[in-house]
Amino acid sequence: MITGLDHIAVAVPDLEKAVKRFxxxxxxxxxxxxxxESAKTSTAFFPLPPTSIELVHPLNGEGPIAKYLEKKGGGLHHLCFRTDDIHADVARLKEKGYQFLADAPSPGAHDCLVIFIHPKSCDGVLIELSQPPAGH
Amino acid sequence: MITGLDHIAVAVPDLEKAVKRFxxxxxxxxxxxxxxESAKTSTAFFPLPPTSIELVHPLNGEGPIAKYLEKKGGGLHHLCFRTDDIHADVARLKEKGYQFLADAPSPGAHDCLVIFIHPKSCDGVLIELSQPPAGH
Incomplete structure (x- = not known):
């Protein structure tokens, strides 16, 4: 079940400058x-409990954020819902016809299990699901 | 002073379908x-206290969201910071070189006073400032 808004990710062309701005x-x-490493990003965290803003920048100039910045320069990249059972939610949403960017959830930042819903399944919005590690 | 994340706005091509999805x-x-009326939108509110997700759709097919949807089909449109003194924040940010989409704050949804920072002042991210009415 989705239990809240985990974070909003903003793709930034200059991480140091953006950290200073926020x-x-x-x-x-x-x-x-x-x-x-798994997402090929450097991610700066700005907690706004119970959510947060994350500034994402390509790690070593590679990965999906590098491609996004090439095209768009910067912008609101995705939003992420927290879930208490990511496997059940993926199964439930697949059943409804949602497509995902991976076959199964994998480790993301802060040791969460994460997966992205394909933006074409959500009218152009990229949505991540994230399950915190047990005990969090 | 900015006191929190008021909302994230998502531009949607079909409001009824999107409300059903969320x-x-x-x-x-x-x-x-x-x-x-002031923003020429129909806005659907999904509270996630102390923030919320707002689905925005053009009112009568006009206005800035209509233009956005024509270009992009849908997507994350803007984020909005809550402020306890919008005039002071606008003056402070103008001093730092930020440009705004209007000369001064004006009434928005829920009787807030709102203004948008120009996305070119924020690396392509559209950011709204919103001050709730007194007593809220």
Missing amino acids: LEDFGLTYEGTEDV | LEDFGLTYEGTEDV
Whole structure:
């Protein structure tokens, strides 16, 4: 079951400049940056409990965010729903005809299990599902 | 001062279908739809306290969302920060070089005062500032 909005991801062409903008100009709390090898991103976390804003930038200039930035320069990239049972939600949504960008959930940032719904299944919106590790 | 994430707005080509998706498929709470004449939108509200997801659709087929849908079909449209003093924040951000889509804040949904920062001032991200009416 989807239990909340985990985060909104913003693709940024210059991570340092964007961190400064969200920290100093918008006054949000900056929690730090994590390299997420599986997603090929450097991700800067701005908690706004119980959700957060994540600034995503290509790790080593590669991966899907690099392609997105090439096309669009920057922008709102995806939103992510938290789920308490990602496998059940994937099965349920597949049953309804939703397509996914992977066959099964895989490890993402903060040791969550994640999977993306194909944007063509959601009128052009990229939506991630994320299940936190047990105990979180 | 920016005090939180007020909402994320998603532009949708078919409001009824999208409401059904977020309500039935994603299991969010649907609070109702409001016609926002000032923004030329029909807006469906899905509270995820203290934030919310708003599905925005052109009112009478006109306005900025109609143009956005013509170009992109649908997608994440903007995010909105709540502020406790919109005039002070606009002055402060103008001082830093930010450009806005209007000269001054004006009434938006739910009787808030709102203004949009130009996306070229935020690496392609459209950001709204919103101050709730006194007492909210």
